Structures are given as C-alpha cells and as structure tokens.
Amino acid sequence: MRSHCVPALSSQYAAPALPGSRGSLTEVELTSIEGRLEQGIRFGRIAAVCIRGRSTSVAAFRPGATFAFVRWTSNNYGIVHSSIAIVTAVAAGQPYARLPFIRPGGDILLRVDEWPKVQLVLNAIDAVDAAGIDPCDAAPDHWRHVGIRVAAGMPFRPYNADRHAAWLRRRAIEA
Numbered sequence: 001m002r003s004h005c006v007p008a009l010s011s012q013y014a015a016p017a018l019p020g021s022r023g024s025l026t027e028v029e030l031t032s033i034e035g036r037l038e039q040g041i042r043f044g045r046i047a048a049v050c051i052r053g054r055s056t057s058v059a060a061f062r063p064g065a066t067f068a069f070v071r072w073t074s075n076n077y078g079i080v081h082s083s084i085a086i087v088t089a090v091a092a093g094q095p096y097a098r099l100p101f102i103r104p105g106g107d108i109l110l111r112v113d114e115w116p117k118v119q120l121v122l123n124a125i126d127a128v129d130a131a132g133i134d135p136c137d138a139a140p141d142h143w144r145h146v147g148i149r150v151a152a153g154m155p156f157r158p159y160n161a162d163r164h165a166a167w168l169r170r171r172a173i174e175a
Contacts (some may be wrong), residue, residue: 110147
C-alpha cells in the first residue's frame with residue numbers, strides 16, 4: 001500500500017509533505033488498533049500527516065514544536081502498558097534523546113509510565129487548557145516540573161495566566 005501524505009489543515013503550520021524525505025521534521029508514528037493499541041498525539045501543532053494504512057499514520061512536527069505523545073497497550077485483562085511523553089521537536093544537527101516511535105527523537109520535557117501517573121499528566125494538560133492556554137505554548141519548565149513531581153508522587157504547581165505571561169516575557173528577552 002502506498003503512503004498518502006497531506007499538509008496539516010492549518011496553513012499557518014503547514015509544511016510540504018515529501019514522501020521519502022524527512023528533512024528536519026520530527027516524525028511520530030501513530031497507530032490505532034481498537035481495544036488493543038493506541039498511539040496518539042494529545043496536543044501539538046502537526047505540520048503534515050502521512051497515512052500509511054488503515055490503522056497507521058505518521059505525524060510530522062517542525063523544529064521547536066512541542067507535542068504530547070500518548071501510548072497504551074491492552075490485552076483481554078486490561079491495560080498492560082501506558083505512557084506519555086511531552087517532547088519538543090529539534091532542528092537538524094541539534095542534540096536529541098531517542099524515544100520509541102519518534103524519529104529521530106527530541107528534547108524530552110516529561111516522560112511518565114503507568115496509568116495512574118499518565119492520568120495525572122493528562123489532568124495537568126487539561127488544567128492548562130482550562131486556563132485558556134494552548135498546552136504547546138506553555139513553558140517547557142512547567143512540563144519538566146510536572147514530570148519530576150508526578151514521578152516523585154508529589155503535587156505540582158498549577159500553570160496559570162501569570163506564569164504564562166512571565167514565560168512569554170522571559171522568552172522575549174532571550175530572543
């Protein structure tokens with residue numbers, strides 16, 4: 001079966017889809033097998049999507065884009081593995097960490113395994129959304145903080161408009 005690649009729907013984030021050529025895009029393999037396996041994007045600005053088959057596709061992200069990749073696997077007895085990673089796509093030549101199903105890899109801001117911890121991270125993402133902030137625009141330090149605190153079994157600070165404004169000011173100064 002041939003791949004079918006299309007740019008993302010939003011022209012603001014669209015990138016040319018070049019089958020067989022990754023360029024500097026970070027690719028994430030997405031799979032959905034009902035009741036057995038789910039690999040999906042929870043948030044992020046997708047630049048292009050390549051449909052590889054009925055249950056498989058590849059989402060591509062531009063350098064600097066932050067996204068959340070959620071995976072779970074189950075069998076007849078329930079969920080056997082779940083994980084979430086919040087990653088920033090890197091430009092060609094920048095250092096990166098390798099992650100399963102993410103090519104070549106990225107800057108890992110958060111990585112959590114086990115459903116109760118994954119659920120806490122999903123709640124943190126929902127809280128950022130509820131504050132009126134797009135999770136992919138939130139400060140990378142917030143996602144690192146959430147990952148560290150969840151892994152340690154401790155509560156994390158909420159992300160709000162004041163923290164986001166401070167992040168935007170800091171980013172403007174660093175630019």
